[in-house]
Amino acid sequence: MTALLSIRDLTIDYAGHVQAVRGANLDVHLGEAVGLVGESGSGKSTLASAITGLLPIGARILGGDIAFKNESVTSGRKQAQQILRGDEIAMVFQDPMTAFNPVLTIGDQLVDFQSRMPGKAREKYARAVAMLARVGIPDPALRANSYPHEMSGGMRQRAAIAAALLVNPSLLIADEPTTALDVTMEAQIIHLFRELRQDYGGGILIVTHHLGVVAELCDRVYVMYRGEVVEEGAVDDIFHEPRHPYTRALLACDPARLHERAGYLPVITDAERATFMQARPR
Numbered sequence: 001m002t003a004l005l006s007i008r009d010l011t012i013d014y015a016g017h018v019q020a021v022r023g024a025n026l027d028v029h030l031g032e033a034v035g036l037v038g039e040s041g042s043g044k045s046t047l048a049s050a051i052t053g054l055l056p057i058g059a060r061i062l063g064g065d066i067a068f069k070n071e072s073v074t075s076g077r078k079q080a081q082q083i084l085r086g087d088e089i090a091m092v093f094q095d096p097m098t099a100f101n102p103v104l105t106i107g108d109q110l111v112d113f114q115s116r117m118p119g120k121a122r123e124k125y126a127r128a129v130a131m132l133a134r135v136g137i138p139d140p141a142l143r144a145n146s147y148p149h150e151m152s153g154g155m156r157q158r159a160a161i162a163a164a165l166l167v168n169p170s171l172l173i174a175d176e177p178t179t180a181l182d183v184t185m186e187a188q189i190i191h192l193f194r195e196l197r198q199d200y201g202g203g204i205l206i207v208t209h210h211l212g213v214v215a216e217l218c219d220r221v222y223v224m225y226r227g228e229v230v231e232e233g234a235v236d237d238i239f240h241e242p243r244h245p246y247t248r249a250l251l252a253c254d255p256a257r258l259h260e261r262a263g264y265l266p267v268i269t270d271a272e273r274a275t276f277m278q279a280r281p282r
């Protein structure tokens with residue numbers, strides 16, 4: 001398989017204090033969906049933003065390398081942004097409202113997203129409407145005339161996914177794409193991603209704190225804990241035979257797996273946490 005994205009020994013800190021990412025390794029191949037999972041604050045978004053060259057202010061890459069299609073993008077931040085500008089990588093965020101300008105219609109914005117692509121505005125508008133249909137938005141021609149606030153959260157997230165796909169990216173990164181949605185909408189968006197995978201040949205990186213999303217969508221998964229990738233493997237293997245104690249604890253706390261238990265929500269205790277960083281997979 002062609003390595004689309006290859007991250008080696010990546011270390012990132014914020015203004016010299018928090019080491020948000022520590023020595024992380026991660027690969028995404030063409031055609032596969034990869035999950036990056038871990039609790040809030042484990043460094044997932046920091047790592048994802050480094051791939052796009054859009055690190056938050058104060059964040060610095062201290063070491064390691066990110067290669068996209070065998071070319072390093074870490075030697076200068078500009079380079080990563082050029083790749084993003086070249087529409088090779090597209091990103092979908094947690095809050096679909098932030099993806100859109102509130103004062104323009106969805107259709108006009110989907111045309112703007114194609115600004116670097118060839119074609120007349122009318123053709124781009126038609127592509128936009130077709131993509132809205134593709135992501136399951138009913139009455140897409142009518143919906144293209146709507147403003148972001150006139151759509152539900154789930155519909156806006158569909159539109160944000162349409163925006164990302166319109167540029168034909170080789171790598172689609174989605175950071176907590178279902179976290180802002182209720183469970184019904186979350187299930188619908190997961191279903192949409194599954195469907196899209198059938199004719200999208202690029203790589204997908206799904207960043208989430210929700211193991212259920214990874215189980216439904218991904219081929220492989222990386223588990224992050226306090227900035228480190230502590231476990232990596234095929235989703236089936238990791239879900240059935242987690243090796244790292246943090247992964248086991250995460251699985252035990254996943255609400256989707258609690259149906260057979262009594263009505264309490266387990267949490268990871270401090271005593272358990274004390275064992276995680278020493279632990280190394282067998």
Ligand SMILES: Nc1ncnc2c1ncn2[C@@H]1O[C@H](COP(=O)(O)OP(=O)(O)O)[C@@H](O)[C@H]1O
Binds near residue numbers: 018044046056057
């Ligand atoms: N803009 C920022 N400035 C300073 N620290 C940050 C910033 N963003 C995140 N952090 C810190 O970096 C760590 C990782 O955060 P983040 O990458 O957002 O994790 P996740 O996406 O897994 O929730 C946390 O300790 C968080 O507090």
Ligand SMILES: [Mg+2]
Binds near residue numbers: 044045046175176
């Ligand atoms: Mg995050």
